[in-house]
Amino acid sequence: MKRGRLLAVIGVVIAIVVIAAGYFLVARPRAKGPIRIGVLAPLSPPGDYMAGKLIVRGAELAAKYVNEHGGVLGGRTIEIVVEDDSGTPEKGVAGYKRLVTEKKVVAVIGQYHSSVCLAICPIADQYGVPLIATQAAAAKITEGHYKAVFRMHAINPARAKLWLEFIKKMGWKKIAILAENTDYGIGLLEETKAMAKEMGLAIEIKDIVFDRGTKDFTPQLLDIQAWGADLVINIGVGDDAYLIIKQAYDIGLYPKVPMLASYDFPVRPEYWKNLGDKGNYMLFISYYHPMMKLTDLGKWFKAEYEKKYNEPPVYTAYNAFGAVVVVAQAIEQAGSADPAAIIKALETGTFKSWNSDAVTFPRGEGIYWHQWSPPMVIVQYTKTGQKYETAPIVFPEEMKTGEVYLPGG
Amino acid sequence: MDWLLLSQYFFAGLVIGVIYSLMAVGITFIYSIMKMINWSMGEFYMIGSYVQYALVVWLLGPKMWFLGIPLSMLVVFLLGLVVEKLLITPMFTGGIERKDEYATVITIALMVFFRNLFSYIAGPYEYSPPDYAPPMKIGTLPVSGNRFVAFVGTIIILAAFYLVVRKTWIGRAFRAVAQNRVGAQTAGVEVEKIDMLGFGVGVALAAAAGALLAPVFMVFPENGAISTMKGFEIIVIGGIGSIMGSLVGGLLLGMVESLMSVFISPSYRDVYGFLALMIILAVRPTGFFGEKERLA
Missing domain, CATH: 3.40.50.2300 (Response regulator)
Known part of the structure; x- marks a missing residue:
């Protein structure tokens, strides 16, 4: 009898310990x-x-x-x-x-x-x-x-479509694309070429794919200059994107020939610090504008x-x-x-x-699939050190707040 | 082929090649004296660029940028002396058996330390000091003013370095230690002091490259990584320990990269340098100017 009572007490204690442990280990932390x-x-x-x-x-x-x-x-x-x-x-x-x-x-x-x-x-x-x-x-x-x-x-196809429509509106015929050799860069380049065909655009594309981390773009930019591009599309990311702008400016390619950045890095605070005058007249894709x-x-x-x-x-x-x-x-x-x-x-x-x-x-x-897309616009800086909120949206037509300015005429 | 365009590519390669050489000379100078590879060379380049940026933006102003170059070199030279005294000297005095391994571990640790230190101090941002010179034309060639300044500055620094090494007592001592440490020591040269000075001078050359190139390649914690890789490539092409080899190797690499990236594809820019390296090593295993070590 005594033994049976002892076993029952032990059983109850074990059950209480198991339930309490379960509560503390599983239920309680999840709840709070x-x-x-x-x-x-x-x-x-x-x-x-x-x-x-x-x-x-x-x-x-x-x-x-x-x-x-x-x-x-x-x-x-x-x-x-x-x-x-x-x-x-x-x-x-x-x-x-x-x-x-x-x-x-x-x-x-x-x-x-x-x-x-x-x-x-x-x-x-x-x-x-x-x-x-x-x-x-x-x-x-x-x-x-x-x-x-x-x-x-x-997504890249939407971006390619936007700048091809912009190119069509501007009547540009010779487009040079400098793209980094990543899924982003090559993907965007391929989308642009395929979509230009699909849209029936009579444009010539000179594509240059560079190794990410390249520091000297001068030979490629000289090549683009000699070719006589109407627009340079800069598909560099991070440091490369800045170096392309600096080096294009140094050889007199940009802003004489307009440049379009493939994403919105020019809106960042360090843009003007890094580029000064060299950053002016940049065209860039953006997904947000303070006027929105x-x-x-x-x-x-x-x-x-x-x-x-x-x-x-x-x-x-x-x-x-x-x-x-x-x-x-x-x-x-x-x-x-x-x-x-x-x-x-x-x-x-x-x-x-x-x-x-x-x-x-x-x-x-x-x-x-599982995709939500924000609206996209093309913005242009028109003054050195310009605040983003005062930079005009130049495309698409229904959202534009200013005209494209081409310093090269 | 358009000759004007070809000469532009050629000049672009020449400029970048001379600039690469400066980095390579620093690496090979330290190697020839101390028989160690300094894997943190790119970080001394990076520190040189930060010091130059700070001097130009906060102290000297954009017009006095040229004063920043020797000051950046001096700051990094002093830093190099401290680093050598505290971290490298034990390689020769502390009874360390595997000197190569010690030097590799300590300089790689320095590389990581300096990168993180500057990320912490200055943040992950890119900085660019004001231009040293506006874009210019040499004949019909459009040239970046900053690159031209870096090109001329590099030639001046390399010429001064050459004169010091060839014509002064300290230069003779550097060469003596490079040829034979024990022999130099028995002739009365204080090799420990020469080690310290040699390390300081080597890293100051890297700092000069960083300071000269600050407005070209910008200033950020990892900006020395590419220059270090190219520097090592060049010293193997030119011959480890040969200063002339570093100059020739730098020019060759600059030309190969510039021309091949236009005529084939810039996607494989780094591959061209390594291909040239493999071909040269197959023909001349010691590089262009490599010498066999003189042993006592």
Whole structure:
């Protein structure tokens, strides 16, 4: 009898210990601990580390926004965990795996270099943790129809289409394209050539593909000058993009021959510091202009960013902010921080971001799979040191605020 | 073929080749005296460019940029003395058996340290000092003023370096240690002091390249990486330890890269240099001016 009572007591104690352990180990931390969102971005060379820094700034302010507005799932906070991909595919893959397996993030945002993003896409599908690309533009990213990969940035075909329509409007015939040998550069070059044919444009394209990290572009620029280009399209990223402008200016090619930058690096604060007079008259693709209307989220971000960093936010930071708040809304809509549930919510839900209150990622056709595209414009600087908000939008026609100025006539 | 265009490519290669040489001379000078490869050479280039930027922007002003070059060299020379005394000297005095490995580990560690230190101090931004000279024309050739200044500056610095090494007592001491450490020591040369000075002079040459090229290739924590790689390529082409070899190797590499990248494709720019390196090593395993080491 005594033995039986003893066994019963031991049984009850074991049961209490198991239940308590289960509660403390599983249930309690999940209920109250922060939900981690990973940021994977280039924070060191050869990646565009300035872009990475802006992505991190945007994501951190997004976490602040969500946490100050009650968190998610009944008060749980969002915590940002950052990994550096250095703009290289191998570091990107390692960083994604570390975020998912060690840091236990429920989603990963960021991605600036298409080559890195493309290397991560199959890994994201394998782990089933959603990846929202904020500024990787290669068409293949969404064309691959990866279950866990989403994008809220302009795709290369749309960019190529925009500048080909611009070229058509300007009546330019000889177009030189300097492109880095990455998925972004080569992809954009190929898209441009294919689309020019499709559109029936009678233009001649001189394409020069260079090794990323090249420091001297003078021979190629001399070649372009001798060829008599009407427009130079600069598909360099980071330091290379700046060096192309500087060196083209030095040999008298630019601004006599106009140059169009393939993305919005001229909006960054260091642009004028690096280039001075040499940066004037630059044409560039942009996805945000201060004249554009912001949502309430966008307005909150702009005010907070300016307060914290004493400079106006740029698209890279805006979009990282947008990606984190979209993930937070997806968690809320799914009622769970489970990555599979978040993917389902992203596919079916409608979300608020900085530039739209109707962001969606449907299972679209072709390149429009899990894709949300921001509007794009071509902007031109017309004065040295000009503030971005006063630079005119010169294309497309329906959004333009000024005419193209060609110093070479 | 348009001869004007060809001469432009040729001149572009010549300018970049002479500039590469400056870096290579620094590497080969340190190697010939201390028999060690300084893997952090690019970081001394980077520090030279930062010092020049700081001097021009905050102290000297854009018109006095030329004063910044010797000052940058002096700052990096002094830094080199400290680094040599604290970190490299134990290689010769501390009873270290694998000197090569010690030098490799310590200079690679320095490379990582300096890159991160400058990322921390100056941030990951690119900086560019104001132009040293406006774009100009030599005959019909359009030339970047900054490159022309770097080209002329490099020639002046290399000529001064050559004179010091050939015509002065200290230069003779450098050459003696380079030829035979023990022999020089028995003749009364204080090899430890020569090591320290040699390291300082070598890194000051890298700093000169960084300062001269600051407005051309800009200033950021990793800007020395490419120059270091080219520098090593050049010293192997020219012959390790040969200053003349560094000059010839630099010119050759500049020309090969410039011409091949136009006539074939710039995508493989680095491949051309390595192809030239392989061909030269197959024909002359010691490089153009490489000498066999004289042993006592």
